[in-house]
Amino acid sequence: MIGKQVTNLLNKQINAEIWSAYLYLSMSLDATFKNLNGVANWFRVQWQEELEHAKILQEYMNSQDAKVELQPIKEVPNTWASVLEMFKDALEHEMEVTCRIHEIAMLAQKEYDYATFSRMQWFIDEQVEEEQLCKDLIHLYKMSSDNHALQYQLDKDLAKRKYKMSEHLHAEHWIS
Numbered sequence: 010m011i012g013k014q015v016t017n018l019l020n021k022q023i024n025a026e027i028w029s030a031y032l033y034l035s036m037s038l039d040a041t042f043k044n045l046n047g048v049a050n051w052f053r054v055q056w057q058e059e060l061e062h063a064k065i066l067q068e069y070m071n072s073q074d075a076k077v078e079l080q081p082i083k084e085v086p087n088t089w090a091s092v093l094e095m096f097k098d099a100l101e102h103e104m105e106v107t108c109r110i111h112e113i114a115m116l117a118q119k120e121y122d123y124a125t126f127s128r129m130q131w132f133i134d135e136q137v138e139e140e141q142l143c144k145d146l147i148h149l150y151k152m153s154s155d156n157h158a159l160q161y162q163l164d165k166d167l168a169k170r171k172y173k174m175s176e177h178l179h180a181e182h183w184i185s
C-alpha cells in the first residue's frame with residue numbers, strides 16, 4: 010500500500026521522466042537540424058529510455074492500486090550553442106532527477122513502504138549510469154573541442170547506440 014505523499018511524489022516523478030524525454034527529444038531534433046546525426050541518434054535513444062522510465066513507474070503504481078495522475082509538461086529549450094552544452098544540460102538535469110529519486114526512496118523508507126523503496130533501487134542504479142554517461146561525453150567533447158576530425162568520429166560512434174527495452178517493462182502491456 011502506497012501512502013498519499015509517496016503517491017504524490019511518484020506522480021511528480023512520472024511528470025519529470027516525461028519532461029526528460031521531451032528535453033532529449035528537443036536535443037535530438039536540434040542535432041538533426043545541425044546535421045549531427047550521431048548526436049541526434051544518441052538523444053533519440055535517451056528519449057525512448059526516459060519514456061520507458063515513466064512507463065515503469067506507471068506499471069508499478071498500477072500494480073499497487075495507486076492512482077496515476079498526469080500533469081502538464083512544461084516547455085523545453087529548442088536550441089543549444091554546442092553539443093557540449095547539450096551534454097552539460099543533460100548532466101545537470103540528471104543530477105536533479107537523482108535528488109528527486111533519493112527523496113522518494115527516503116520517504117518510502119520512513120513510511121515502511123518497502124515495495125516502493127525496493128523499486129527505487131533500480132532507479133538509483135540507473136541514475137548512476139545516466140550521470141556517468143553524460144560525464145564521459147562531456148569529457149570527450151571537451152577534449153575534441155578544436156579537433157573536427159575527432160568530433161566527426163565521435164558523432165559516428167554515437168550513431169551506433171541502440172535502444173533496448175528494459176526487462177522491468179512488461180512489453181505485453183505496451184506493444185500489441
Ligand SMILES: [Fe+2]
Nearest residue numbers: 026029059062
Ligand atoms: Fe529517467
